[in-house]
Amino acid sequence: MDKDQKLVNDISALLRDAGYTGLNVHTDQNGTLLNATRERGGVVLRLAPDMQKVSRRTEGGAAEARAERLDVHQVPAMEGVDQQIRANPELAKAMGIPTAHLKYIM
Amino acid sequence: MSVTSTYSFIQGFFNGVFVGQNAVSAADQPFTESPPGSGILVVHRPNGENLVDLGKVINTNANVGMVAKQLIAAGASLTSGLRVQGTPWISVPYFSQSPAAHKPFDMLAKVNFDFHIETPWFCSDIDGTISVFLFVFLDSQKHLHVTVDGTWFSFEGGAPFCAGPASDALKAAMPAVRKEVQALLPQLTSAIANVKFSNIYFLPGDGKKAAGAFVQNASSDASLGLLLA
Numbered sequence: 001m002d003k004d005q006k007l008v009n010d011i012s013a014l015l016r017d018a019g020y021t022g023l024n025v026h027t028d029q030n031g032t033l034l035n036a037t038r039e040r041g042g043v044v045l046r047l048a049p050d051m052q053k054v055s056r057r058t059e060g061g062a063a064e065a066r067a068e069r070l071d072v073h074q075v076p077a078m079e080g081v082d083q084q085i086r087a088n089p090e091l092a093k094a095m096g097i098p099t100a101h102l103k104y105i106m
Numbered sequence: 107m108s109v110t111s112t113y114s115f116i117q118g119f120f121n122g123v124f125v126g127q128n129a130v131s132a133a134d135q136p137f138t139e140s141p142p143g144s145g146i147l148v149v150h151r152p153n154g155e156n157l158v159d160l161g162k163v164i165n166t167n168a169n170v171g172m173v174a175k176q177l178i179a180a181g182a183s184l185t186s187g188l189r190v191q192g193t194p195w196i197s198v199p200y201f202s203q204s205p206a207a208h209k210p211f212d213m214l215a216k217v218n219f220d221f222h223i224e225t226p227w228f229c230s231d232i233d234g235t236i237s238v239f240l241f242v243f244l245d246s247q248k249h250l251h252v253t254v255d256g257t258w259f260s261f262e263g264g265a266p267f268c269a270g271p272a273s274d275a276l277k278a279a280m281p282a283v284r285k286e287v288q289a290l291l292p293q294l295t296s297a298i299a300n301v302k303f304s305n306i307y308f309l310p311g312d313g314k315k316a317a318g319a320f321v322q323n324a325s326s327d328a329s330l331g332l333l334l335a
Contacts, residue, residue: 030270035228044228046267058269060277061237061258063200063207064284070253074244076307076330078194078211080141094145095119101196104205 004047008032011045108135109155109315113147113324120192120213120310120324130317137305137333149309154334156303157313160190161327163294164217176286177221180279185233186220192308192328198239199258207255208241213308214255215240215328217287223261229268234261236276238287248302248335252291254284302335 011034012023020036020043027033031048082105085092092102112127139149165188174184195201196210208214218237225231241255259276263269311322313329 028271028274030267033267035226037227042227044267054265054269056265057260057262058234058264058273059199059258059260060273061200061256061280063204063256064254070241070243070251071245072243073246073248074306075208076192076213076242077209078139078141078213081194081211084141095194095197096121097194097197098199098201101201101205104201105196105210 004032008034008047015043107132107315108153109151109317110135111149111151111309111314113149113310115145115147115310115324117325119145119147119194120308120328122323122325124310124322124324126311126314126320126322128315128317128320130315137307137331139307147310149307149331151315151331152333155315156298156332156334157309157315158294158330158332159312159327160215160329161312164188164190169290172286173219176282180275182221182223184219185222187326188217188219189326190328191216191218191325192310193239198256199237199260200256213242215242215252215308221261223264223272225264225268225272228266230263230265232261232263232268232272234259234263234276236283238283240287240291242306242330244303244306248304249300250295250298250303250306250332252294254288254291257284298332303332304335305331305333307331 008025012025015023015036020038023036025032025034031046033046035042035044085105108131110129114125115121116123134153135150137150137152139147169188173188177184192213193216194210195208195212195214198214216237216239218235220235223232237258239255240252242252245251257280264272309329309331310324311327311329313331314320
C-alpha cells in the first residue's frame with residue numbers, strides 16, 4: 001500500500017476513535033485534505049506533495065483560442081501614447097501598465 | 107452640435123474617478139484626440155457622433171440576473187453590478203501570453219464583476235473579480251464587430267487550503283463564461299449590423315455630451331463613439 005494512503009487511513013481511524021465525525025478526505029493535484037468535526041470543534045490536516053506557500057492573491061486566464069483570422073480593418077486606439085511613455089516612463093505607472101509589459105514598447 | 111470633451115483622470119488612464127468638462131459648439135469639427143500625456147485626454151467630437159453607452163447596454167437587469175444565476179449554480183454569489191472599462195491591450199493581464207495579438211495601445215472593453223465564495227470552516231472566504239475582455243473593431247466593409255478576446259479571474263482568500271481548488275473550479279468554468287458572453291454579443295450590434303462606420307473610439311463614462319463639468323467613474327462605465335462612413 002502507498003505510504004501516504006496508509007497514513008491517511010491511520011489518521012482517519014485515529015480521528016474516528018477520538019470521536020470525530022463527518023470525516024471528509026479529498027485528494028486532488030494539491031494533495032490530500034482531511035477534515036472532521038466533533039461537537040463545536042474541528043480538525044483539518046493537509047498532506048502536500050509539494051510544499052508551496054499560499055499566495056494572498058490567485059489569478060489566471062487566457063486569450064480566446066481563435067480558429068479563424070478576424071477581418072480587422074480599424075480598432076479604437078490611443079495613438080502616440082507609446083512615444084510619450086518612451087519619453088516619460090513615469091507615465092506608464094500613471095496609466096497602470098504592468099512593469100513587466102513595458103519591455104514590449106521600449 | 108459638436109463637443110470638445112476634456113477628461114482629467116485622477117486614478118490613472120481610463121481608471122477610477124475622472125473629471126469631465128464639455129465645451130459645446132454649433133460649428134462642426136473633425137474627430138481628433140490628444141494622447142493623455144499628463145492624465146488629460148482631450149477629444150474633439152463631431153456633430154455626427156453615434157454614441158453607445160456600453161455600461162447601459164451591458165449592465166441590464168437581465169444580464170445581471172443571468173450572471174448571478176450562473177454564479178449561484180457554481181456555488182458563488184454576485185457582489186457587484188457589471189462594470190465596463192476601456193483598457194489598452196498592454197494593460198490586459200494576459201498580454202504577455204501573446205503580445206503581438208493587438209497593437210499595445212489598441213483599446214479593449216473590460217467587462218467585469220465581483221463574486222464571493224463561501225468556503226468550508228477551515229478556509230477564509232474568497233472574494234474576487236471575473237473579467238471578460240471584448241475586442242471591438244470595424245471590418246473591411248466598415249461594419250462593427252464585438253468578440254470575446256479573453257477572460258481573467260483574480261481573487262483573494264481561500265487560505266490555507268481552498269485557493270487551489272477554487273482556482274481549478276474557476277479555470278474549468280471560464281469556457282462556459284466565454285460562451286455565455288459570446289451569445290449576448292449579437293444583441294449589441296444587431297441594430298447597426300448594416301451600418302458602415304468610418305471611425306471608432308472609446309470615451310470614459312457614459313459619453314455625456316451636455317455642456318459643463320461632471321464627475322464619473324471610468325472603471326464602471328465606458329462608451330463607444332462611432333462616426334458614419
